[in-house]
Amino acid sequence: MTELLTRPAAAQDRPARFRPSAAGWLLRLVVWAAIAYLVLIVPLGRPALELQDFARAACYAIVAISLNVLLGYVGQISLGHAAFVGIGAFMSAYMVTVQGQAFWIGVLAAAAIGGAQALVLGGVSLRIRGLYFALVTLSYGLVAGDNIFQIESFTGGGAGQQAPKPQGFESEWRYYYLCLAFLAIVLYVDWRMMRTKSGRALLALRENPRVASTFGINVRMATLFAFVVSGVFAGLAGALLAHNDLSVSATTWNFNLSLVFVIMTVVGGLRSRPGLVIGGAFFALTPYIIEKIPGFDDLLVKIPAPFDLTPETARLVIGPLLLLITLIQFPGGIGQQIRPITRWLAGHRFDIHDKGPKEVQITDVRA
Amino acid sequence: MTLRRPLLLLVALTLVAAACGQKAGVAGTGGEGGGDATAPVVTAGPPVTAPSVGTTPPDGSTPPGTGSTAPTGSGPASTEPQVPATTAPPAAVYEPGDDDTVGVTDDEIVIGIHAPVTGASPIPQTSFDIGKDIYWQFLAENAPDQLFGRAVRVVFHDDEFNPQRAVQVCREMVEEDGAFLLVGAGGADQITACAQYADEQGIPYLSACVNQEDLADLSTYFATSLTYAEQAPLMLDQVAELGVTEIGLVVSDTPSFNDAFEAIRAAAEEAGITIAYDTRINKTAAEAEQLSVVQELKDAGVEVVILLSSPLVFIGLANQGVNQGFTPTWLGPGVTSGLNAVTNFGCPGVDTGLFFNPTPQLDVIDELDPDFRAAYEQFGGGDPADDIGLGLWALNKALGLMLAQTGEELGRAAFMNTLVSTAGFDNGIYSPLGFTADDHFGGTGAHLLDANCEQKMYTTAAQFVEVG
Amino acid sequence: MLALVRQRAGLATGIGIVAALVIALFVAGEERALVIGVYTGSAYGLVALGLVLIYKSSGVFNFAAGEFGGVALCTLYLLHSEGIPYGFAVVGGLVAAMVLGLLTEQIVVRPLFEAPRVTLLVATAGVALLAIAIQIWFFDSQGRPIAKAFPTTDRVTVLSVQISDQRLWLIGTVLVLAVVLGLFFTRTNLGLAIIGASQEPTATELVGISVRRLSTFTWVLAALLGGLAAVIAIPDGGSFTPGVMTSGYLIPAFTAAVLGGMTSLPGAFVGGVLVGIVQSFATNASIFQDGGALDIPGTPSTLLVFIVLLVVLVIRPQGLLGRSS
DSSP states (O other): OHHHHSOOOOGGGSOOOOOOOHHHHHHHHHHHHHHHIIIIIGGGGSOHHHHHHHHHHHHHHHHHHHHHIIIIIIOOOOSOHHHHHHHHHHHHHIIIIISOOOHHHHHHHHHHHHHHHHHHHHHHHTTSOHHHHHHHHHHHHHHHHHTGGGOHHHHOSTTOEEOOOOTTOOSHHHHHHHHHHHHHHHHHHHHHHHHSHHHHHHHHHHHOHHHHHHTTOOHHHHHHHHHHHHHHHHHHHHHHHHHHHSEEOGGGSSHHHHHHHHHHHHHHOTTOHHHHHHHHHHHHHHHHHHHHSTTHHHHHHHSOTTSOOOHHHHHHHHHHHHHHHHHHHOTTHHHHHTHHHHHHHTTSOOOTTOOOSOOOOSSOSOO | OOOOSSOOOOOOOOOOOOOOSOOTTGGGOGGGHHHHHTSOOOSOOOOOSSSSOOOOOOSSOOOTTOSOOOOTTOOSOOOOTTOOTTSOOSOOOSOOOTTTTTTBOSSEEEEEEEEOSSSSSOOOHHHHHHHHHHHHHHHHHHOTTTTTTOEEEEEEEEOTTOHHHHHHHHHHHHHTSOOSEEEEOSOHHHHHHHHHHHHHHTOOEEEOOOOSTTTTTOSSEEEOSOOHHHHHHHHHHHHHHHTOSEEEEEEESOGGGHHHHHHHHHHHHHHTOEEEEEEEEOTTOOHHHHHHHHHHHHHHTOSEEEEESOHHHHHHHHHHHHHTTOOOEEEEEOSSTTSHHHHHHHTTGGGGEEEEESSOOTTTHHHHOTHHHHHHHHHSTTOOOOHHHHHHHHHHHHHHHHHHHHOSSOOHHHHHHHHHHSSOBOOSSSOOBOOOSSOOBOOOEEEEEEEETTTTEEEEEEEEEEOO | OHHHHHHHHHHHHHHHHHHHHHHHHHHHTOTHHHHHHHHHHHHHHHHHHHHHHHHHHHOOOOTTHHHHHHHHHHHHHHHHHTTOOHHHHHHHHHHHHHHHHHHIIIIIITTTTTSOHHHHHHHHHHHHHHHHHHHHHHHTTOOEEOOOSSOOSOSEEETTEEEOHHHHHHHHHHHHHHHHHHHHHHHSHHHHHHHHHHHOHHHHHHTTOOHHHHHHHHHHHHHHHHHHHHHHHGGGGSEEOTTHIIIIIIHHHHHHHHHHOTTOHHHHHHHHHHHHHHHHHHHHOGGGSTTSTTOOSSOHHHHHHHHHHHHHHHHOTTOSSOOOO
16 A cells, blocks of 8 residues: 555666667767768868869758758748848858958858848748748848849849958868868857757747747747847858859849758758758759769760750759658658667667657648 | 749850951851961951951951051060961960960860850750860861861850859869860850959950950950940941831840940930830849830830840740730840740740841851851761851851961960951851950951741841941 | 628728729829739739649648649640640640649658648649759750730730730639639538648548548649649740749749738739739839839849738738638
């Protein structure tokens, strides 16, 4: 009888925190080293222009993380993210070329304007939700391309604005490392942010705003905060992209690019940092990868007319096919699929069935 | 994954290069092209004192007061008439840099071309892929010594109708593919962007010319056709010939076309023609905008509209016009609008189109250069010769003459020096080109093309219409 | 009673905004923008009908709505150029569109039934991009001519804007469909079932209605609408290029749908007309031109559509004719 009244099982019944064995640590270390080698050393052996592609991959990863803040944390769809990134690109190019400032000032200005712009849009989003907000961002993206980026004094004439590389980082490999460094910083900030109270508030917000507010979370401030962070990351990525390409023009930042950004974020996997990085990098490198497949061009030529394909058209066809296959098979994106591996690398047990926390989608896109 | 706004077609290809030593008629005997190409530089050449191009056709008479065509104030002796092609041009405006002979080996010269194949204004790629090599194949077979035993390899990249991307691919062509010189096939903004890059690197860059403003200061840029602004007087002459005194003016709203817009207005004023309505139309105007512009033009009651826009906008405007019972003559400096792809799907609206073009159309090419079709039969792999191929042929032929004129010691500096010190280049298809150190806009004339919806093609209404 | 007044007040606000706009146009001397608005906006409206249909039934923004039409158009072109009479070619095109709708629903939408709506948006975007890529593949990125079904171009002239037979058919089709579909969703059992299925799928199944069958029906119907939009509207311009439906019509249609209220079918037409009016006004009004008082850099119509969108959504977040959730 008294047993029934005793307190529930004490701490010893809770499963002990998993700690890898020495061999486990060693193995993880080896894999980490391999990844580091792949990312840091292997590119150095490649021709300079390829490093440009790799730097772009790092920048796209930053964009994915930026977009994930809106898509994954806040739960708002942004179909105009190319504008956020583009305005950062132009701002940095403007500061460096027209105003004669240093690269770092340009980057700072880019991040600032990205954040400011996002703040304004975030203010708008407080009243307008879901799909309607998606359209507002889409429309804003078009305005950026058609109006803001046509302001000649800011964006240069039709041929765009020049954006030379910063001093000390002129060579491609140094710039690549610079982009990697920024990516690391962004990842870290994103990680810390989500561990703070505001960060957790955001996640609560996404699941159910009304309940979140009853817990004393300032819904408004949390949302605006997220927007600003997203904008700052995007502006930063824009600045890096601008100096990577050495020039910026308005045509680049179109709706198509915004769509690519959303696709790569979703395919990468919302709320999964490794997934986002891989998703962004993959989409940036798709043309590069296709080019490098041995014998691809020859294969295309063999296809008889009228079905013959050029490499560019092949890319156009393969991309969406891959996208559809990925989405249908893996709605959680790459991040979800590699979750067992990433958790293992972070020091947890390797669990092949780990699909991540079950998501509750209550308020989704409906207005 | 391109999803660009109106996927347009036709980008201006023509790259006019100077030809050397050929008179218009002589070029027709291209069978011995190899021999003729190394003929002495034509004596008559454009007077080069003024920056604007006011040239006279090479009819054998020496232009007033210009025995020499050396760049003014450049120092060394000017090229004499009859100088044999093998001596290097004495005018040394350009100094060789470290990468002077990139893209040149004993066996090969590499040329890089960029053009939009995807994006807002794509060219039919298959036409391009085949056409870009045919002249060089022809030359290798018929006149292998013209380029001193070197074959020409053309590398091509898609610039996606995006200036940012154009700079990228130009870099790739130079750094990865090792291009000796660069060619821009079309798209004013892309051309300007890449030309700026080429200028910084000291790489010769040629293109059919479009805008003037941003390109005038670049030292390695050479325009191989008349600029839009330069064609303004030609257009206004045509307006006068059509017998109207009031016109409409529609120009795409991009900064690159500003100088053209102003030039046309100035030319109209000078010619005493009133512009009853003018507007800068969105580069990728939607139906509502096209219709609005058509309504305004209709209200103004004009019979001729000078149009400077992408082909898709032209087709849109023209067909909206037909729907509204408004069918003026659409006149413009075309290049892309003058391609047969436009008549392929732009009829019936485009039937009243009249466009100037550096190259004539297929209907007269046999008289000007019978080698063209013959080469296509031999090397085209069964594909019929089309006007894009013609543009490429003319371009390559001109390039071939320029390269030959430079001589065996081929380098970037030598090439550019040759360009500015040779009196004229005439490949028989373009109006002759002439460059000087002060004036890199080498075009002297254009052909007038007339759209013909019955035959679904453009015909050549007037050949070698020249400025001044 | 109060609810009725509030509902009517909502509608009155919507009508009020529209009326104010009309008056402003007349005052500014740009009344022709009204005609052009109806002229071009009807095309946007027809595509928007398909968007609203899908949204009402599954909460998805169907990005492939444009390309349902694109496929219809290409099929029409291919059949007609093979010598098949125009009428049959049109039917063939509509069938092709419906097949695409069916395939999309079966292959893409079904597996992602439970997925977040943004995943579905991306998936339909994938369908659209694939459809466009295939068009580019076959047509080499080049445009193709396409003849009108009805050649008369000046059947009616309003404020000196000639309206062709083809265009009248388009306007008529949109109006009729908007009304019919509106009634369908409020008065018929099937329509109500679709709405019910979107809001309470489990309950709908319990009542014995197959949610899956409804989904298939809705997507095929939406594809048919998209196909109609393309085959009626595009030939009026005489030609088409690969991807024209998405690049030229999808985004204005989306704007139209939202302006009208994403849940209102008549609203789709009203929204379309509004977008057309704003575009036309922005293009012609001299204050926006270079040198005008409000010289807008770049394209005025893009900015103006954005401003109108913001204003409408801020004043009436559910759209002009939408019901507040």
